[in-house]
Amino acid sequence: MKDSTVVLRTYKYRLYPSKSQETNLFRVLHACHGLYNMALAERKYAWQLERVHVPTKKLNDLGKHYRKTFPYAQQMHSQTTQSVIEQVDEAYEGFFRRVKNGEKPGYPRFKPRQQFHSFEFKQYGSGCKIDGRRLKIYGVGRVRVRWHREVLGKIKLVRIKHQAGEWYACFVCEVPRKHTVTSDWEIGIDVGISALLTTSEGEKVENPNYYRNGQAKLRRLSRKLARAKRGSKNRQKALQAVQSQHQHIANQRHDFIHKLTHTITDIYGWVAIEDLAIRNMVRNHHLSKSILDSGWGLFKEQLQYKAAEAGLQLKLVNPRKTTLKCSNCPREFTNLTLKDRWVECPCGLSLDRDHNAAINILKQAGWATSVVANVECG
The missing domain is CATH 3.30.420 (Nucleotidyltransferase; domain 5)
Structure with missing residues (x-):
């Protein structure tokens, strides 16, 4: 049940990774991109060939196998893998919902590498957490952050984003409603x-x-x-x-x-x-x-x-x-x-x-x- 006493807010901070840390960030990002397209292919071909939906559990198993076998994919945290699978599910759910509503949406598409800009940790503290003045990221290390303001509320999710040549951490937080009006x-x-x-x-x-x-x-x-x-x-x-x-x-x-x-x-x-x-x-x-x-x-x-x-x-x-x-x-x-x-x-x-x-x-x-x-x- 949704808590009406809180609202979600996002706080965005600039990251300053070292060269080796940036290399690892790109490796995680590219591994997420590869998994997204692989999971999309699995769903696409199952539908085209057999007219069946691939269960989320099977896609999660695919994610586990991917982390064990593909280059640099071991640097992905399990939370990040799950988040990528959910992105594919959301793309398909949105597609079928729009078809049901009588629209003519485009089929979910494979993403080129340059259009894949972020990865997530769905539970704060599991794979990503604030460590002193730095942000500790699984598979990357302790990254320097410009904390220009305090992170308020309870952190629910952390999104790492590459934008215009720069890296950012976005904290999605639950904060109490102010009721100041x-x-x-x-x-x-x-x-x-x-x-x-x-x-x-x-x-x-x-x-x-x-x-x-x-x-x-x-x-x-x-x-x-x-x-x-x-x-x-x-x-x-x-x-x-x-x-x-x-x-x-x-x-x-x-x-x-x-x-x-x-x-x-x-x-x-x-x-x-x-x-x-x-x-x-x-x-x-x-x-x-x-x-x-x-x-x-x-x-x-x-x-x-x-x-x-x-x-x-x-x-x-x-x-x-x-x-x-x-x-x-x-x-x-x-x-x-x-x-x-x-x-x-x-x-x-x-x-x-x-x-x-x-x-x-x-x-x-x-x-x-x-x-x-x-x-x-x-």
């Missing part, structure tokens, strides 16, 4: 492209456009990568430079949204946002880059976990017609295009389009009493 203030939030968000109070937060602002440098680095000879050290350096730039952009976006969501959850006790199907929206090639650069998904994700931790009310409302409805009367706007940034209604409402949508979002949450007091009405 004392505010009765309500707010509706509409996310957008030019303005990242507009509130039901009429406040706008402009989109910082980190990807677009960093695109020129990214193009230069990508051209340098394209010119580098395959297999050369220069190509490896150029690839790492491209990855580092992507990571820098992602870090900027993450930091901005972290501060923004922290401010929202500090001030308001009741927050309503649209439950947007972002995966479907990015299929629009004209808007996909702008949507992904805005970080709508990250905003929703961070708001959800911070709301749960603080004990505030977060309502995800149906986005249908929040833009088309007048927030002051039952009428709907007709022939509204993306270029129309201002809406006017015969009832007298004259308002910024996104502000109107944010008011509708708050009203749809079912909390608001009178939220149109400060808009222009004739």
Whole structure:
């Protein structure tokens, strides 16, 4: 049974392995990659040839055999082996669930080495634990860590990650809910492209456009990568430079949204946002880059976990017609295009389009009493 008094939080720390430790980290990572593809092949061929599912126990036995017989696989901990098998199971469960729902998902694919970036220890203390100021990792040794903040709560899982040429340890922890909310203030939030968000109070937060602002440098680095000879050290350096730039952009976006969501959850006790199907929206090639650069998904994700931790009310409302409805009367706007940034209604409402949508979002949450007091009405 899920404990409602705690929430999961992830704390991420930079690792500084020695050369020999980094070699061992790569060996474990590559062994995990090999096991993933082997377990996937076992399930794939069993289904294609005999139309049968391979039991998890049989895949776990495969993992044990793999650790005993394949090069460097003995450096994998049994917890890590089990985690890889579970990744394969999850990929198949997701595939069959989507088929059952009438979708047409792609069959689980074999992963190339460069797309396999992490491995896990499913139980803290079993194969991986904090040892003084270092992190003791099975098959690797005691690795230096930059502890920029305290690890809070009960550690449930440790994930070792290779990202843009750097190594990280991610601790997934159970922390008590804070229940710090004392505010009765309500707010509706509409996310957008030019303005990242507009509130039901009429406040706008402009989109910082980190990807677009960093695109020129990214193009230069990508051209340098394209010119580098395959297999050369220069190509490896150029690839790492491209990855580092992507990571820098992602870090900027993450930091901005972290501060923004922290401010929202500090001030308001009741927050309503649209439950947007972002995966479907990015299929629009004209808007996909702008949507992904805005970080709508990250905003929703961070708001959800911070709301749960603080004990505030977060309502995800149906986005249908929040833009088309007048927030002051039952009428709907007709022939509204993306270029129309201002809406006017015969009832007298004259308002910024996104502000109107944010008011509708708050009203749809079912909390608001009178939220149109400060808009222009004739």
